[in-house]
Amino acid sequence: MAARRRTAARVAVVAVVALSIAALGRITIDTLGDRATGPAPSFKAQLCALPEDWLELTQRGYYEGRSGHISLLPRTPMYMTTGGKGWTHSGPWDYLQKVPLVFYGPGVVPEGAEVGRRVSLADVAPTIASWMDHELPDVAGRVLPGLGRVGRVPAVVVTVVWDGGGWNALEHWPDSWPNLAALMAEGTSYTGAIVGSSPSVTPAVHTTLGTGHFPETHGVTDVPVRNERGIVTDAFLNGRSARFMEVEALAESWDMARGNRALVGEIGYEPWHLGMIGKGTETPGGDRDHAAWLIRSENRWTTRPEHYRLPTVFRDQSDLQPRLDELDVADGDGDDRWMGVPLDDPARIEENPAFVAHHGAKLRELISTEGYGTDGITDLLFTNFKQIDRVAHYFNMAAPQVREVMAATDAELGALVEHLDDEVGRGRYVVIVTADHGMQPDDEAIDSYAIDPNETERDITARFGPIVRAVWPTQVFLLDDELDARGVSVEEVAAFLGDYRLRDNATRVDQELLGSGPYAPNTRVFELAVPARMLESVTC
Ligand SMILES: [Zn+2]
Numbered sequence: 001m002a003a004r005r006r007t008a009a010r011v012a013v014v015a016v017v018a019l020s021i022a023a024l025g026r027i028t029i030d031t032l033g034d035r036a037t038g039p040a041p042s043f044k045a046q047l048c049a050l051p052e053d054w055l056e057l058t059q060r061g062y063y064e065g066r067s068g069h070i071s072l073l074p075r076t077p078m079y080m081t082t083g084g085k086g087w088t089h090s091g092p093w094d095y096l097q098k099v100p101l102v103f104y105g106p107g108v109v110p111e112g113a114e115v116g117r118r119v120s121l122a123d124v125a126p127t128i129a130s131w132m133d134h135e136l137p138d139v140a141g142r143v144l145p146g147l148g149r150v151g152r153v154p155a156v157v158v159t160v161v162w163d164g165g166g167w168n169a170l171e172h173w174p175d176s177w178p179n180l181a182a183l184m185a186e187g188t189s190y191t192g193a194i195v196g197s198s199p200s201v202t203p204a205v206h207t208t209l210g211t212g213h214f215p216e217t218h219g220v221t222d223v224p225v226r227n228e229r230g231i232v233t234d235a236f237l238n239g240r241s242a243r244f245m246e247v248e249a250l251a252e253s254w255d256m257a258r259g260n261r262a263l264v265g266e267i268g269y270e271p272w273h274l275g276m277i278g279k280g281t282e283t284p285g286g287d288r289d290h291a292a293w294l295i296r297s298e299n300r301w302t303t304r305p306e307h308y309r310l311p312t313v314f315r316d317q318s319d320l321q322p323r324l325d326e327l328d329v330a331d332g333d334g335d336d337r338w339m340g341v342p343l344d345d346p347a348r349i350e351e352n353p354a355f356v357a358h359h360g361a362k363l364r365e366l367i368s369t370e371g372y373g374t375d376g377i378t379d380l381l382f383t384n385f386k387q388i389d390r391v392a393h394y395f396n397m398a399a400p401q402v403r404e405v406m407a408a409t410d411a412e413l414g415a416l417v418e419h420l421d422d423e424v425g426r427g428r429y430v431v432i433v434t435a436d437h438g439m440q441p442d443d444e445a446i447d448s449y450a451i452d453p454n455e456t457e458r459d460i461t462a463r464f465g466p467i468v469r470a471v472w473p474t475q476v477f478l479l480d481d482e483l484d485a486r487g488v489s490v491e492e493v494a495a496f497l498g499d500y501r502l503r504d505n506a507t508r509v510d511q512e513l514l515g516s517g518p519y520a521p522n523t524r525v526f527e528l529a530v531p532a533r534m535l536e537s538v539t540c
Helices: 002-013 043-049 052-060 121-131 167-172 178-186 202-211 250-257 271-276 320-330 353-370 387-395 400-423 453-464 480-486 490-498 509-514
Strands: 014-020 026-032 070-074 101-104 113-115 156-162 188-190 224-226 232-234 264-267 290-295 300-302 379-385 429-435 468-472 475-478 526-531
Touching: 043 490, 043 526, 052 070, 070 490, 101 121, 101 178, 121 156, 121 202, 121 250, 121 429, 156 202, 156 271, 156 400, 167 400, 178 188, 178 400, 178 429, 202 250, 202 271, 202 379, 250 264, 250 379, 264 271, 264 353, 271 290, 271 379, 320 353, 353 379, 353 387, 353 400, 387 400, 400 429, 453 468, 453 490, 475 480, 475 490, 490 526
Parallel strands: 113 188, 156 379, 156 429, 264 290, 264 379
Antiparallel strands: 014 026, 070 475, 070 526, 101 188, 101 429, 224 232, 290 300, 468 475
């Protein structure tokens, strides 16, 4: 009875509002229709008023003790900015959730197929496992429909993730990915694929992809997580440990089942992609698989040698400088800048097409020198091209720099497939291409309001004292000691945020007085602000 009433109410209030970006086509964002200027509903009413899939995706993203104290959802299309007023990309909404998912392996998997069914990235690991007759017990994901093997077991499966390359970014730059479009047409493409959980962020989603579980089980919930003592830290401890992974990745489970004779590798930009391969020797019985990520301040490839092996090809980066020089001259001036990005600052040289080409070349070299795909045991190689995300964080997804790095990323996809054709041979490999989330359009482009997390934190502090550890796009981490010392409960802080208004957050006088976009100054900016532990217990 209650459930039926809820569904009817949802159908009534959910509306898809089309928001236009001037001169750049249209962008649609799901939003609830109400203007939300009245008093905040109860926690349970907030949870149960969410469309069912938003609630489910948020629940899948929660892990007790690891997640933050308060679960938040901005009143979409509002969104939380980064501390520096940049753009974030975390939430259960389609524009962030919908990602490409393509399997290309002529002679191994079906060709020229398109599947529209809603599937998620948790389905990838069990699907790969099924080709190899390998059991992944109790995973949340399911073998993808229509993706049974048509040929022999692949000698190598290469999974390529375009960080931030969700459908909204692709659709914004439709001419920048001809190679991906060709693989979609020639392989099997899942046009209804979603990430599958919220927060939709790099560490969480890559771990879903690698394990077949959602964060509610695999434990890697966000960029920051709470450790065993409740202290907020990095999800992969900046590369020191992958111990917050509570389950094995397919790659390590498969490798161990084959006496660690499979080649397993992960080439990424930061340790946040390690969830694709697992913990190396940190897992009892595991071996030192290939793993490489960047020391970002120097742009030097590195690894954690206690747990993984740095492939030898990453010891030589001498091809990078000539690529940067060429890029510098290519835009006509040789001014050590590419579209405004410095090319002589080691902390920023990975944001451009030259670095993408360097990454692609190293990946191909790795396949050849280490012998991926040469024997009868399936090798599993994973890589993350980060630049679409990184540049969209800096400049917004509508900036031409995003178009350029997307085209460069796509060119490397084309080169990878050619290389596999030459080195491994058709009928012996599968390439999987996907993304970990879409990107956030700018508030002005979608006539909305961008919530400032710093101001939110200041306002919580003004009301309760210094109890905040960090305000993230969809969750707030509090300081347990300070809550105790002040006698403040998580419920009180969540209720404060539920009643938090645009005028409270606005730092511009005009917005404080007039509101922003369609939103009046007294609009409550959070659709959901509840104690996170309620995500486990609520029944609607
Ligand atoms: Zn990002």
